[in-house]
Amino acid sequence: MVKNYFLNLFLLFSISLSSQIKITEIYHDTPYNERMTLFNGTTQQEENARRHHWGEFIEIYNYSDRDISLENWYIKDRWGIFWLPSDKTIKKGDFMVIAYSAPTVNTTPFTELFSTTQGKDDQIIKQNNIILNSYKESVSLGYSFGRQVPTDKGGYSWNLPKTSNRVIAAYTQPGVCYSVNSFQLVSNGSYSLASPNPLDAIYKPPTVHFEDIMLNDYLANYVYLDWSDNVLNLINNTCPISIQKIQQIPSGTYNSGSKCFNYDLAGSNTDSYDCTPSNGTTTPSTDYTYDELQTIKNSIKVYPNPVNAANQYTVTITWDGPAFNKIYNLQVYNAGGGYVFGYMPTNGINYTSFSLQNQLTGIFVVNFTLNTGQVVSKNILKW
Template identity: 40%
Template sequence: MNKKLFGVLLMVIPVLSSAQLMITEVYRDTPYSEYIDVNYAPYQNPNPDLYEKLRKRHRGEFVEIFNASDTDLNLKDWKLRDDEGSFDLPDKIIKSGQFVVVVANNNTGGDYFPGFFSTTQGKDNQIIYQNAFKLNNANESISLIAKNIAGHNILQEYVASGLSFQQENNNFGISAGFDAVANPSIFYEVKDWQYGYNTPQFPNPLNATILPPIKPLNDYVGDILYQNYDILTWDVNAENLINNKCDTYIASVAQSSNTGTTSGGKSFNYDLAGNSTAANVYSPNTNPGSSSGYSADELEQIKTAIQLSPNPTYDIVNVSITGIAQGKVSSLQVFSSLGALLFTKNNLQNPSDFNFSFSLGNQITGVYVANFTLNTGQVVSKNILKY
């Protein structure tokens, strides 16, 4: 085989490797001839045999991806991009510690790859064929890009892993046009980049000898999520978010109400910063049959019967006062996390006001508080997350 593999100098520059999926092998310089001189007459009107060789010139190229986290991930949240195109990975689970290879498919089949590389035989479910991009033998940059992080949409693409190949001469790895289908062993005579090595290695797809360490998913993405905490939801991230962002405890001071006949039943509850907790303000009871307002159980039932949807929301919040809460809610006040009053609605004891809406569309991302004042003067609060 008349094949010059790397020319005078080939530099492989890692771009980044700090996320749960990473590139672990790139095989871009195959035995097929890649270079085409468009001024060469036979290439302008090739006969069927030459046409077939030209059509196949990228066959065997692949990018290997490894899941280095302790969590199974969906590839649909990722894409591969080179200097000329990009490919959105399919809706497919890659298990912790598992490989996939993304393979050039400019042929009529789409199942040729195990015939070239015996390490992939019997692993068809780990082979992904694509036509979106083809790898250059000379200068080339390959990036593995996260479209979201750990299931959370992010505002901009995040380059998780990548490589840049730079070759200082014009050697394009021209071969004699071998029939690689009939002679797959010729692929093992060509070397390219693998994770953990400083020198070119023989291709070894889906069977690496040096692996990135398996780490907890949060070790890879925790800092990214905390830096973009506004994308987090109320699920598994809530505790981490609170501990990370709200580590200051503010004690409270309070005065119990005097229930004497001349006291007026007033009380207060403030934290040390001077913020009043309205839910604990006592007012004379106006609910027949109760001497001190609704019980804790009744308040919880009323709170449950007040429904806010959707929550989280991008804009509109729909309020529904149902069941036990109907006739017991007097008014609503919506506050920002800084205490600014954004919305008020009164006279909510009328059936015509049991269902209504308000908008947070012009507000910033964050947490908002909806305070519902009851006919006893007691207040129940519900949180709203605004994307």
């Protein structure tokens, strides 16, 4: 039987309030045969495999006020890792047990060993990835997207005198597991030895609202993030959308000539003009060069940007210098392509204002159609 040893038990990581789930009990030192024996089909080796580490378990508890899926949660020890089943959900204020079950035969009679688990098979998860060492071991609980193991939420480690509490033919003695103590949570950050009681507890962590847990998790891990370096990228990154100019020749009899049409990025016709003069010569190109377009675009100011409640979501656009008297039309679209605002300035006008008060937060695109039919764009960020 187990003697009263001085237990060197310490937290590997702080028990974070952001974990939602805590380890409340670990039973690692069963009285069954803990000698690893390969199973090759013989009767004796099958019995050894059936009883190997019988009764070992790790108990977890959901102390939030919301049911939590176990997808992406894992249990890890010094030798291996076990990903909890993605189709399992631990209910609010409830326990689950991760129990060792021998490979190949998978016959650990867990509900026969512990009366507190009878009729609760749906709360017992069997695994063979982790075999808890009786003398030197560490166990941790964690969560990770994509099964990339990060820093664990909280963990436990122990070093004990190397001794044995094995009971010969322990499987013939009902209740023998209750004579060996397990590590149990006895306060919010303290563990002690007590008689094992899986799916029950002498102490349950107080319930915490799920929203408060998420807030604490944000404050502890994400509040330091600064998106200021990315705001300008969002504002200045214009999607490479272009709509080709379409030239159409009307049906019927005409002496000469044809009509050309200009379209904005939304596909709406903006204006038309004669493609070929009556004298038959080709109209010289009046389009602005790339450098000229960039100069015009830089002369257009959108402020404040980003726009928010502090300025009543009012946006002002001005254009001076190279852009003055060159803007034929401007149109504002939301991220879904919906029309928000439009304005056709006359000569001498170099500003306009509008409100995004009733619009959802996100990125808006302003298309400026120039007097040549060319279009430049700017982005507005609302948050």
